[in-house]
Amino acid sequence: MSLLQTTGLRASYGQVDVLLGIDIEVNQGEMVVILGANGAGKTTTMRAVSGTIPRSGSIVFDGHEIVTQNAESIVRLGIAHVPQGRGTFSDLTVEENLRIGAYIRKDSVESDIERWFETFPRLGERKSQKAGSLSGGEQQMLAIARALMSRPRLLLCDEPSLGLAPLVTQELFGVLKSLNQQEGLSVLLVEQNANLALKIANKVYLLETGQVVASGDAESIAGDERIRRAYLGG
Numbered sequence: 001m002s003l004l005q006t007t008g009l010r011a012s013y014g015q016v017d018v019l020l021g022i023d024i025e026v027n028q029g030e031m032v033v034i035l036g037a038n039g040a041g042k043t044t045t046m047r048a049v050s051g052t053i054p055r056s057g058s059i060v061f062d063g064h065e066i067v068t069q070n071a072e073s074i075v076r077l078g079i080a081h082v083p084q085g086r087g088t089f090s091d092l093t094v095e096e097n098l099r100i101g102a103y104i105r106k107d108s109v110e111s112d113i114e115r116w117f118e119t120f121p122r123l124g125e126r127k128s129q130k131a132g133s134l135s136g137g138e139q140q141m142l143a144i145a146r147a148l149m150s151r152p153r154l155l156l157c158d159e160p161s162l163g164l165a166p167l168v169t170q171e172l173f174g175v176l177k178s179l180n181q182q183e184g185l186s187v188l189l190v191e192q193n194a195n196l197a198l199k200i201a202n203k204v205y206l207l208e209t210g211q212v213v214a215s216g217d218a219e220s221i222a223g224d225e226r227i228r229r230a231y232l233g234g
């Protein structure tokens, strides 16, 4: 069942058109990865879906047209966005950041905080520490946990592995994969590391200068000659 479907999605910054008509679909329970070079429009696609920039075309989420909705309504409908560069509040503690993530609801906040401290023990150990003093990997975990506090059905995650050591990246992707497989959380993930992406994705879209130039399941994408040359080193 289709959870998110963008059709002819366009966005620009000032006079510059960046998304030239993007069609992307995420089905319920899928892990979908967007690959693409720097500047291809990956982050802009995520912002367009989460309603943090003006956009046009169509974005249907769970049967609702959301292209005209604002960011807060979109969170309430069930989409959470972990922006590139993390976006936690550095002067607030780990626990305060998680509370902010639950701003759209009041019930079960305490038990959800405990739950994410169990999933990310390093956050639990540092719950009173200011987010700004966490390591890069810990901040990324906090950013994801904070997004999950809104109990989304779709998690948008923009390059969570950026700047992280391979082991931390593995840990992070392990958590995303288990949330996806065990709890049916649908995920739309931007990732530069094609090898990593192809390991965990059900479906992959390749973006080039604001357009989808290839898409398919991870296996067929991994076999695509263009992708091998540009992203997999051979």
Ligand SMILES: Nc1ncnc2c1ncn2[C@@H]1O[C@H](COP(=O)(O)OP(=O)(O)OP(=O)(O)O)[C@@H](O)[C@H]1O
Pocket (backbone or CB within 6 Å): 013, 016, 018, 036, 037, 038, 039, 040, 041, 042, 043, 044, 045, 084
């Ligand atoms: N706020 C902005 N104002 C003007 N142009 C912007 C802005 N943000 C992004 N752009 C431009 O839009 C294009 C797409 O940027 P975007 O951030 O979506 O790329 P990306 O695929 O996420 O790249 P990266 O892999 O480097 O994160 C780039 O040419 C970029 O310079």
Ligand SMILES: [Mg+2]
Pocket (backbone or CB within 6 Å): 042, 043, 044, 084, 158, 159
């Ligand atoms: Mg980006």
